[in-house]
Amino acid sequence: MKLKRHRRKQPQNKSNQTPEEQSTNLSNDLEKNKSSIKEVFTDCQDIVYHTYHFSKEYREQALVVFCETIIQNEKANLLKEVMQDLVTYEVGPATEVDLFDVKRFFIKHGVTSRAVELVETEEQVRDKILEGHIVILFQHWNKALTYDAFSVEKRSVGEPQNEVSVIGPREGTIENLTKNIGLIRSRLKSEKLKFKIKNVGNNTKSKVAYAYLEGTVPEDTLKMFKERFDGIQEEEILETSYFAELFEESTYSPFPQYRTTERPDVAVSGLLGGKIIVLVDGTPTILVCPGLFTEFFQSPSDYYQRTMFSSFIRILRIIGFIISLTLPSIYIALSTFHSELIPTVLLMAILDTREGMPFPALIEALIMIFFFEMLQEASLRLPRPIGSAVSIVGALVIGEAAINAGIASPMMVVVVALTGIASFSIPQYDFGTASRILRLPLMFAAAVLGGFGLMIGFLLIYLHLASLRSLGQPYFAPLGPIRPGAFYEFIFRSPLVTQLRRHQKDNLSPNKSSK
Structure with a gap:
């Protein structure tokens, strides 16, 4: 696997892109859209295609496409639910709803309370299918509805095996990015906690995120981190440790320059201490950076x-x-x-x-x-x-x-x-x-x-x-x-009363952001 280090992706000129790289809008012809999707997902037997007819005398036609290995099976037949939503707002039985009613409904009411999006290009349709969405395409309409139905079995939240705590919280992160962010949010209920999420990699399209507590991270450190994070576009990221090698100053140093953890309380402690954390969907490991020499001898359980x-x-x-x-x-x-x-x-x-x-x-x-x-x-x-x-x-x-x-x-x-x-x-x-x-x-x-x-x-x-x-x-x-x-704190843990007073004094200091 080839990883490019600290390289910012240069914007490409659309006129120089190949036809495959340019966005292709959906067609009004349902069969053409179906053929295009099937051509992309050749030999993918877990991609399911269902054709439905609706409206009076069943003249209207729709196509439902999804990947059955990553969705909830009970949500596979969503066209009936779409019709039920239409009946809720429109007058008349569902069998009389035609394509005009569908268009008018979503233009007038927008998305419903469900996780639904309206997409216009073939590339968006492919990405949504691979993200666990159910895509609904209609004949004579060059747009598609996508419902989020992602469901892959994950292990439940439990105590991390590599960070056993004698006293303290026993919760550990899992392989679900959304739940990991929720575990951190539940402990740090502050509007200053900022999260940024994006997809990286041409093939994996891994969802990665970083977080920091506004006002605690030095500005130059945060700026340097953002530059390196934004420069990662095409790298195939499978685990947070990939970021450690992409970000660190000296790759061949035996000393790690970032800490790793699977405990939300450790991540929150780092955020309060002016650190930046990195999370990747599909792995429970959280990267805490920057990591300094003395911090590796300390533990939140202290x-x-x-x-x-x-x-x-x-x-x-x-x-x-x-x-x-x-x-x-x-x-x-x-x-x-x-x-x-x-x-x-x-x-x-x-x-x-x-x-x-x-x-x-x-x-x-x-x-x-x-x-x-x-x-x-x-x-x-x-x-x-x-x-x-x-x-x-x-x-x-x-x-x-x-x-x-x-x-x-x-x-x-x-x-x-x-x-x-x-x-x-x-x-x-x-x-x-x-x-x-x-x-x-x-x-x-x-x-x-x-x-x-x-x-x-x-x-x-x-x-x-x-x-x-x-x-x-x-x-x-x-x-x-x-x-x-700080040298004294490296060897001895000062009483919590002293630390809280020092923290309060730092918060009241006008020069706190420059420290």
């Missing part, structure tokens, strides 16, 4: 618990990220170059366990991490009831077998196990993969240059984070540039 406990959990997450990123490389550097820094008793224990090992510490660590990553990926692909059991049993068996076979030392098994456990302490899975990727070059640097190599690796990571931006905002803020108040 605000559902007491301040002391939430602060303790945040510190654990930060320590877990550091352990996941550096523990194998620190062990390699200490055991290979800086053994004098290890306490004597611990050093003797390490040397005793490494006696007779055929591989250096780097190869030993790479082998064990490779086994651990394989088990992790296998547990994700296996059915849920047996995935956890296979991962636990596999880790125990492989670890014990590696020790008995002399491939790895017990200390290395402990280091790799602690590293893997620490990587799961981060709320965002995508951010945890950054530590999984970066720990490998750090291990090589530690094996070649020891502690000096680690310092070079840390410096390069810091320089990359400091130079990275997400929708124009510094990715490493508030650590770089440093902001003391």
Whole structure:
């Protein structure tokens, strides 16, 4: 699949378009319209055509076309309902209603309370059929009526599997864009909440939407987002993660520049915090952007618990990220170059366990991490009831077998196990993969240059984070540039009373929009 990045579609000159690209108006000849539709939907056996006759002596003819796999079957015969609407407003039995009455009814009364539209071109008819509408065409009338009857089985709203909440809401988004927007609207009842929806893709015609809370998003960030969003026209979007790669500043950075969630409360929290969310019909994932480095260590569930406990959990997450990123490389550097820094008793224990090992510490660590990553990926692909059991049993068996076979030392098994456990302490899975990727070059640097190599690796990571931006905002803020108040909030969760007072003060500030 080919995706074009940050490209704005240029307007085309109608005179240069091929006849197939130009809009073709419907004909007054019903058979000609039917032939045109059938030609487009060749070999599409789920497209149904029904011909009806009505009016006195059944002289008038109509054609009903729909895709039976994406509509409600009880709405398939809508011509009778159209006639019933006519009888409601006009005098006389339905059998005496002719085409003139149909035209006059819709010109005089417009659309009824049902989801009905009046279309004029063949392209509109095709699109409506594929969107789950029932199309009614009449003989001697170059317009068509379309009724929305879309109905595809969707799973009901339930708790998201990847974001389990101990305390707080249990609702999760589903694969229906309209219901997802409703879940967000029900939590954020404000006229400042703005939604924009459009269709993208030549083939998928995916319905995508973005939302923001007016007055909370910096103007330059919103302008940059709108330019990139409007530049997406022909790309085939199947999931919100496609937008992450199309929008992000550095595609090859291991750090994600956008957050994902399936919880409406997380999306609402992001909107209140000045974020923009992106939704796509057919996927439950919501994209929250821009995503900054410090935000990946925070979770909305932190605000559902007491301040002391939430602060303790945040510190654990930060320590877990550091352990996941550096523990194998620190062990390699200490055991290979800086053994004098290890306490004597611990050093003797390490040397005793490494006696007779055929591989250096780097190869030993790479082998064990490779086994651990394989088990992790296998547990994700296996059915849920047996995935956890296979991962636990596999880790125990492989670890014990590696020790008995002399491939790895017990200390290395402990280091790799602690590293893997620490990587799961981060709320965002995508951010945890950054530590999984970066720990490998750090291990090589530690094996070649020891502690000096680690310092070079840390410096390069810091320089990359400091130079990275997400929708124009510094990715490493508030650590770089440093902001003391936000830095404190990164480590500790301040009491809600303090946050509410600060929020009220910001709302009363005349320079709030420029912050």
